[in-house]
Amino acid sequence: MVPPLPPPLPPATENAALLGLALGFATLSLLLGFILRTLPYRGYQKAGNELIEDGFISFALISMISVIIGTFSVAAFILYGNSSMAVMYQGYYAYVTGAKNGAFVMITVIGGVLWALGMANVGVGIVAPGVQPFLPLSLTFQSQIGPWLGMVQATYSLMVALESLAHILEDKLLVLVAFGCVLYAVPKRLTRAAGGAMIAWPLVFYFGLPFMPTFVKMYGSATYHEMACTLTSCPAFDSLNPLSGNWQAILSGLLNFGALVSEDAAALIWMNFFLPLLWVGILSLAAAGVGRILGGYVSLVEQIL
Amino acid sequence: MRGFLGRCSAALSAGLGLILLTQLSPLVSADDTFTYVSDLVRTISLACLAIVVPLILLGLVLGYIQVAGPWGGMRTLRKSGRTQIEMGYITLFLFIITPAIFFIIMEIGKSLGGGWPQT
Numbered sequence: 001m002v003p004p005l006p007p008p009l010p011p012a013t014e015n016a017a018l019l020g021l022a023l024g025f026a027t028l029s030l031l032l033g034f035i036l037r038t039l040p041y042r043g044y045q046k047a048g049n050e051l052i053e054d055g056f057i058s059f060a061l062i063s064m065i066s067v068i069i070g071t072f073s074v075a076a077f078i079l080y081g082n083s084s085m086a087v088m089y090q091g092y093y094a095y096v097t098g099a100k101n102g103a104f105v106m107i108t109v110i111g112g113v114l115w116a117l118g119m120a121n122v123g124v125g126i127v128a129p130g131v132q133p134f135l136p137l138s139l140t141f142q143s144q145i146g147p148w149l150g151m152v153q154a155t156y157s158l159m160v161a162l163e164s165l166a167h168i169l170e171d172k173l174l175v176l177v178a179f180g181c182v183l184y185a186v187p188k189r190l191t192r193a194a195g196g197a198m199i200a201w202p203l204v205f206y207f208g209l210p211f212m213p214t215f216v217k218m219y220g221s222a223t224y225h226e227m228a229c230t231l232t233s234c235p236a237f238d239s240l241n242p243l244s245g246n247w248q249a250i251l252s253g254l255l256n257f258g259a260l261v262s263e264d265a266a267a268l269i270w271m272n273f274f275l276p277l278l279w280v281g282i283l284s285l286a287a288a289g290v291g292r293i294l295g296g297y298v299s300l301v302e303q304i305l
Numbered sequence: 306m307r308g309f310l311g312r313c314s315a316a317l318s319a320g321l322g323l324i325l326l327t328q329l330s331p332l333v334s335a336d337d338t339f340t341y342v343s344d345l346v347r348t349i350s351l352a353c354l355a356i357v358v359p360l361i362l363l364g365l366v367l368g369y370i371q372v373a374g375p376w377g378g379m380r381t382l383r384k385s386g387r388t389q390i391e392m393g394y395i396t397l398f399l400f401i402i403t404p405a406i407f408f409i410i411m412e413i414g415k416s417l418g419g420g421w422p423q424t
Contacts (some may be wrong), residue, residue: 017339024346030403031353037396038360040367040389052399059407063414070417183319194315 015178022062022178025185030055032187051187058185061294065181069174069203076207088210089170095213096163099272103156106265110149113257114142137254144258148265155273162209162276169206176202184294196295197287204287208279215279220271357400365393 029051036048073085080088117138124133169176177199184195371386 017343021339021343021346024343024350028346028350028353031350031357034357034396034400035353035360037392038357038364040364040385045392056406056410060410060414063410064417067414067417179319191315191319193311194319197315198319 015174018175018178018182019062019065022058022181022185025182025187026055026058026062028055029058029185029187050189054185054187054189054192058181061184062181065177065199068199069177072203072207076210080210085207085210089166091213092166092210093163095216096159096166099268100156100159100163102268103152103159103272106152106261106268107149107156110145110152110261110265113254113261114138114146117141141254141258144255145261145265148262148269151269151273152265155269158273158276162212162280165205166209169202169209173202173206193291193295196293197291199294200289200291201287204283204290208283208286212276212279216271216275219275220267361393361397361400364389365397368393 033048033051033053033055036044036051039045039048076085076088077083117134121132121134121138124131180195180198180200180202182195183191183198186192186195368386368389371389372383373386374382376382
């Protein structure tokens, strides 16, 4: 059975002025090229050939830009298993929100335990001045899980940044691509490479970002148990059992808790910080490649002339 | 690597410039700016269009003068004239068929599903 085609892209309204400007630049390149070709100096004629070639290529790119976006769209439609981009982005936002919540809970748990140890220390110090029974424990615990705290906070920040990036791309893809066309068509190849990059980066990231949850699941740690701590339950915290009154049990529970939190923090950082960063890096390389293809020089017209 | 970073920074600057232009500037509206730049480009294009045909014809005439002038032994000059004539005709031909090439590219784009910018 033939799968249904993806829904068409929204009509070009916001980007029409930009594409019109790009078209004007392409025409200007062509006319300047014709003028330079008529001048009786070899150097000017070569420059004229270059301008004519650039004008034609820019014109072709502007005419085909919807085709390029459509090709990306169809490829994504096939790769995503016949899901539309809107559905894929829903999955992406769910993943980002989950990762953000996980990081937030982790920050709260680690920060809460460190705060509780500090407060217990202060409380005992008030009752018996000069005695700080929780200080060694606090320092041990802090050295055990403290270093994870910064990375978990960085994970939260990264997820917020990726969420914002996806929102910008969803809203402004066509405008960014149209602006890339304008830069691409400026005469004398002044901003051609920047234009190619400006077209490639939004396109690759728009169609590549929703793959991130799949990539993370594929290469995530098998031992990761979906954040042991949630907003409603925290098995690691239960192991602490602070109301038992048995100090030895509390101590071992605390160390056990530290070990579990460390494991979860490491898994969370691996899955929601390093793997997303790796995926962004892969997309960046792909975008640089596409940008290089678009911004490269094809001297077909020059050879014909 | 330097080129790669250069492209990234150029694209970033261009994007930031666009955002500044369209979002943050309360004094100059984005529409006015685009209209101004578009008008400027259109004016320059029209000026170029006005002088390109006379220039091509002038080049052809100069080429014919170089070839047919009364300087018997100056082969270099005649050769240069022949090149000038050849270049002039190719340019004229290209200039005439350019709208047709544009039309073909546009139709290919349309038939493949691409839209034409509605200005």
